[in-house]
Amino acid sequence: MMFSSTGNLRTFVDRLARHSLLGEAEKDCLLSLPVRQRQIDTNRDLVRQGENVEYACLVTSGFLARCDQAPEGKRQVVALHIPGDMVDLHAAVRPMFTTGLQTLCPTTVLQVRHSDLRAAAADHPCIAEAFWRECSAEMSIMAQWVVNVGRRCASARLAHFLCETAWRLGAVNEGASASFHFPLTQSHLAEITGMTTVHINRTLGVLRGVGTTVRKKRVTITHWPTLVAAGDFDARYLELVSRPDESARIAA
Amino acid sequence: MMFSSTGNLRTFVDRLARHSLLGEAEKDCLLSLPVRQRQIDTNRDLVRQGENVEYACLVTSGFLARCDQAPEGKRQVVALHIPGDMVDLHAAVRPMFTTGLQTLCPTTVLQVRHSDLRAAAADHPCIAEAFWRECSAEMSIMAQWVVNVGRRCASARLAHFLCETAWRLGAVNEGASASFHFPLTQSHLAEITGMTTVHINRTLGVLRGVGTTVRKKRVTITHWPTLVAAGDFDARYLELVSRPDESARIAA
């Protein structure tokens, strides 16, 4: 399958525009990049660990996990990518020895060549800055994962992850409750939180006691503040928007 | 104390030049940025958690930890910054709600204003790309920290961290041994690896058995391959240099 311009990077451009000031020229530049659509089944490697990748991909639907092989066949997920994420954007400037990318459910993506993204960044300073900002945002999340896995007990760990995911998916209803489609297995949750499948199962029982269930490919959080407290969750690290005058500088 | 141009960002420019092709104009641009030198004592906050920062800082000597407060007064270090690192560079495009920065020993830094760095990036595409690449490299390290803290047992965790640090400091002698000045306490190691101080102490005993000691502000690794095996360490994630033609593209 070849790359073509028929694809639609609109959601990506909109996302960038939410935190960075892009002019029409910049938006057009990005929208005109050739893309290639791919549909991938559950539990398939989109990228294998150590491979050199030549494209980033916008998740259109589904979930992708950035995985790393640890000793004795253990795996650790270091990032979860949800629809709207431009995965491996950071690899455009650092394509070697990537971590693996695996689908956690049937997933569709739009692949964009790294060379095209770098060219766009080179031609438009505010695109470069927007990409840099995306990278910075991804790093914030990863820093929280280190805290999560390093310092929190099982129930807090799982609660924090569920809060983060609910928030990123925009599934929180006025701070009162949340519910979203989430087709990950308990094994996936284990690989994400650095626990065993068995312990995830028991911990889910604990969370059920505070009104949060993960069943039938769906997360249901009946009492959002309770889960936030259980997970020691503070959404500020997910905020992408800086003071307006800050992002205005470069565009002016 | 005011910002002045007397400082020296030479080491930073050299570092960028090692992975990105910068022309003389770009180098001059960076070297002419006003800087402010600061010396800070041990265990002081250079930045408090949640603060908005307005400058990045080049570590000239000493060590800085990026800390995050977890529940019950526990702290987790999410990144260790060594001499040569430009800390909070990523925050130039995302200055809000930063994690804290703390000195782990007497440390000197050169502060550079974020606004100046952003302007440099806006004026010179290859500076923008170099900054973006730095951000991407920092993220690679953080991803490994997630794996480390999430999946490895105590001794492997500590071994991996020591390997990483030795490697980053350039302290590994032909793959045979390593030794470097390292004034962190066992509490610091605990905050880094997500363990307790007591357990760090016991685990250091284990590593002593394979020829690695952390004593008197110095790490001594007598058998590098042994520690690498113990820590499941693969230095490739630290590599910054891509294929030459890759980095050449944008400069051409």
Place this chain on the structure above:
DNA sequence: CGCTCTGTTGATTAAATTCAAGAGTAGTGG
């Protein structure tokens, strides 16, 4: 209908934390 994957539960074991106390070390001021 039978296979495989996922979820569930109990019993056991291992790993790391917690609690507690004491020894070593460096810095401070008399």
Place this chain on the structure above:
DNA sequence: CCACTACTCTTGAATTTAATCAACAGAGCG
């Protein structure tokens, strides 16, 4: 120079947490 203090390091014992082992139930799919 020494005593005092605060911090760091060390060790043991008890406890907690999570992993491991094992078996089975349920769901989904061909």
